[in-house]
Amino acid sequence: MYAAVVRSFDKAPQYDLFDTPQPSGKNEILVDVLAAGLHTRVRSQANGSHYTSSDQLPLIPGIDGVGRLPDGKCVYFVAPDTSLGTFAEKSVIDLRRSVPLPEGVDPVLIAAAMNPAMSAWVALQRRVDFQPGQKVLVLGATGNSGQMAVQIAKLLGASHVIGAGRDQQRLHALAALGADDLVSLAGDPEEVAERLGEAASEVDIVIDYLWGKPAELAMLPILTKRSDRSRALTWIQIGSVAGPTAAVPSVALRSANFQVIGSGQGSVSTAGYVAEFPDLIAAISAGKLTVNAESFPLSDVEKVWNAPTNHGKRVVFIP
Structure with missing residues (x-):
């Protein structure tokens, strides 16, 4: 062959x-x-x-x-x-x-969508107890997986989705995909972190495709601006486009109801992934x-x- x-x-x-x-x-x-x-x-x-x-x-x-x-x-x-x-x-x-x-589904569409869509879908369905009405920040929303994450969060019932990314053209296009607010990650890293803190202080879940310095710098601004720090915030680490490591401030873990978890091969079983395939395929096939x-x-x-x-x-x- x-x-x-x-x-x-x-x-x-x-x-x-x-x-x-x-x-x-x-x-x-x-x-x-x-x-x-x-x-x-x-x-x-x-x-x-x-x-x-x-x-x-x-x-x-x-x-x-x-x-x-x-x-x-x-x-x-x-x-x-x-x-x-x-x-x-x-x-x-x-x-x-x-x-x-399903009969008649486009193989190219399925082959293109399943992998980038699966990361956010499995994270919200398998790694957290995601509830309709919760608010979500997608960090790295201008990548293929991030664009899918914005759509999937909305599809699964998020009341408010914030898309954050560097590519300005693709960032603005996220509004048509369901993003309620947009945050540019271009510019001085400290200023970017402050912008994220202002925009995303009340989110319940962060879907993070970046990690590295952007995640490290944003954690405290987001947490310190929350109206109620005892309300849970779960940071789901999926990708590491901006770097493989991030220093999580110890005060972030002590001063707020804050947890950092990962989602990927190993943290979710193969059987867990396969169990999610039919619903995701149905959403893609239906044009959602x-x-x-x-x-x-x-x-x-x-x-x-x-x-x-x-x-x-x-x-x-x-x-």
Whole structure:
């Protein structure tokens, strides 16, 4: 079969012939891959920097996709934890990590949306006791996952959603996606933190795709301006675009009802993720989430991989 193959962590995948994988477990089956998304997580998988990555090469990148079963039915699936991912003509899937798709749904749409949408969806459904009417700050809302998080928070019943990001054009576009307030993260970091404190002091949940200094500096301004510090504020750490570490002030944990948790592989079980797939797929299929997808043939993988990133689009490869 043809696949995108990584033979060196410092080079883009190359389109090449590769041995077709074979099912080995009782729940495994070989599917024809219809579409697979180039997510941020896939790039870190391919360059060996993700925290789940091993040094095993060669590898086929891709962590999820839409596939066609031998009986002709289509499924969304998450790839098994092996070096043989979804950027290939065929992929071995574990049926326990897959769910059937509705008739007529666009495979490209599902492949583009599921990964960036899943982070916020699972965080709100599995990591906290999110209640309709609560208020949410999305830190890093101008990225693909952040844009989804704004929409998902509203879809699940948030009464007020604040989107915070650096890209001014994409920040203003968040209003059409459901953001009630917008905060620019451009400028002096201390001033940015103060702006966040003024705008987000009454939120119940922070969905954080940035971490690093922006999170570190914003915690105390947000907490000290709360009208009632005993009202719970949960900070959900999902991404680390701005840095892998942030110093949490000890006074923040003592002087307010404040907790910092994470959401991702390990903090939520695979079964927990799979249980959320059907409802999220239904929302995407029904057009309740805006998805910006751009598809390319898998044979163009090296060219697309090295091209400047279009942050407004989610790239999907079609084998």
